[in-house]
Amino acid sequence: MTMARARAPEIPQAGEQCLLAGMRCLGQGSRMLSDYHTHTPLCHHAEGAPLEYAQAAKAAGLAEIGLSDHNPMPEAFDDWRMAREDLPRYLQWVEEARQAMGDFPVRLGLECDYLSGHLPWLEQTAQMAPWDYLIGSVHYIDDGVAVDDPKHLSRWRNASDLAWMWERYWQLYAEMIQSRLFDIHAHPDLAKRFGLRPAGDLRRFYEASIEALAATGAALEVSTAGLRKDVREIYPAREMLEMAFAAGVPIVINSDAHRPQDVGADYAQALALVRSVGYRSTLRFEGRRRREVPLPETWPTAATSTP
Numbered sequence: 001m002t003m004a005r006a007r008a009p010e011i012p013q014a015g016e017q018c019l020l021a022g023m024r025c026l027g028q029g030s031r032m033l034s035d036y037h038t039h040t041p042l043c044h045h046a047e048g049a050p051l052e053y054a055q056a057a058k059a060a061g062l063a064e065i066g067l068s069d070h071n072p073m074p075e076a077f078d079d080w081r082m083a084r085e086d087l088p089r090y091l092q093w094v095e096e097a098r099q100a101m102g103d104f105p106v107r108l109g110l111e112c113d114y115l116s117g118h119l120p121w122l123e124q125t126a127q128m129a130p131w132d133y134l135i136g137s138v139h140y141i142d143d144g145v146a147v148d149d150p151k152h153l154s155r156w157r158n159a160s161d162l163a164w165m166w167e168r169y170w171q172l173y174a175e176m177i178q179s180r181l182f183d184i185h186a187h188p189d190l191a192k193r194f195g196l197r198p199a200g201d202l203r204r205f206y207e208a209s210i211e212a213l214a215a216t217g218a219a220l221e222v223s224t225a226g227l228r229k230d231v232r233e234i235y236p237a238r239e240m241l242e243m244a245f246a247a248g249v250p251i252v253i254n255s256d257a258h259r260p261q262d263v264g265a266d267y268a269q270a271l272a273l274v275r276s277v278g279y280r281s282t283l284r285f286e287g288r289r290r291r292e293v294p295l296p297e298t299w300p301t302a303a304t305s306t307p
């Protein structure tokens with residue numbers, strides 16, 4: 001486990017208990033949350049420069065911010081990711097934010113679409129910059145068909161099409177984890193974004209992904225973005241989180257902010273959820289290495305965003 005480059009001062013909070021008897025108390029910064037899933041205008045559907053996200057994170061009481069814009073593809077691919085030629089600009093923006101923020105850690109990440117036909121490109125991408133972490137996502141389940149794209153909503157209206165969509169989504173999600181390309185796996189049940197779910201117990205869809213996470217040791221994202229979507233729920237569903245906890249899968253709470261005011265959005269709710277399932281720790285990333293830090297007991301509601 002590595003030390004963070006810029007550790008928060010070791011000041012235990014009033015009344016804070018040491019986690020382990022005989023060990024020094026972990027510092028205040030260790031008991032704070034981070035936000036590693038945020039975007040920039042380079043992906044054409046987000047606003048705010050990395051420095052503004054970092055300032056918002058500091059103001060919200062977070063310990064760290066990480067930028068993770070949508071990954072470039074070798075050639076023009078769709079209209080919601082950074083262009084390949086914009087990657088240097090992205091790296092420069094994050095570096096500028098880092099310098100401007102002094103001791104406040106600004107991490108460099110990327111949200112990569114898992115596309116089974118582009119694995120060599122994703123491997124190449126992992127070498128393109130000194131990433132602190134890589135986030136993997138499944139949006140596309142078929143050529144040009146993204147599960148979170150409202151233009152495809154009419155496709156999932158009947159039960160058999162919806163069942164196919166969910167099966168395909170979860171098959172790819174498990175494959176993505178098995179690829180071992182990513183540190184954090186994003187918005188797990190994104191397929192529910194519009195509130196469309198097959199009937200019955202949905203745990204059968206989660207099983208393969210939980211097994212893959214347990215086998216690889218990689219982290220699952222708990223995303224508050226779903227609260228801002230039609231489904232109005234955190235990703236993943238509580239049942240999946242319970243399975244993840246039982247299997248020893250680590251979690252990271254993220255907002256998937258596409259504007260600075262959504263940094264740390266609804267963290268009180270996310271923290272309450274993960275704690276109620278049993279989680280007591282989360283992960284911090286630097287240079288694609290991670291360390292475990294304790295979760296805070298509560299999070300101020302004031303740190304959530306206002307619409």
Ligand SMILES: [Zn+2]
Nearest residue numbers: 039045070258
């Ligand atoms: Zn986005």
Ligand SMILES: [Zn+2]
Nearest residue numbers: 037039111256
């Ligand atoms: Zn995202």
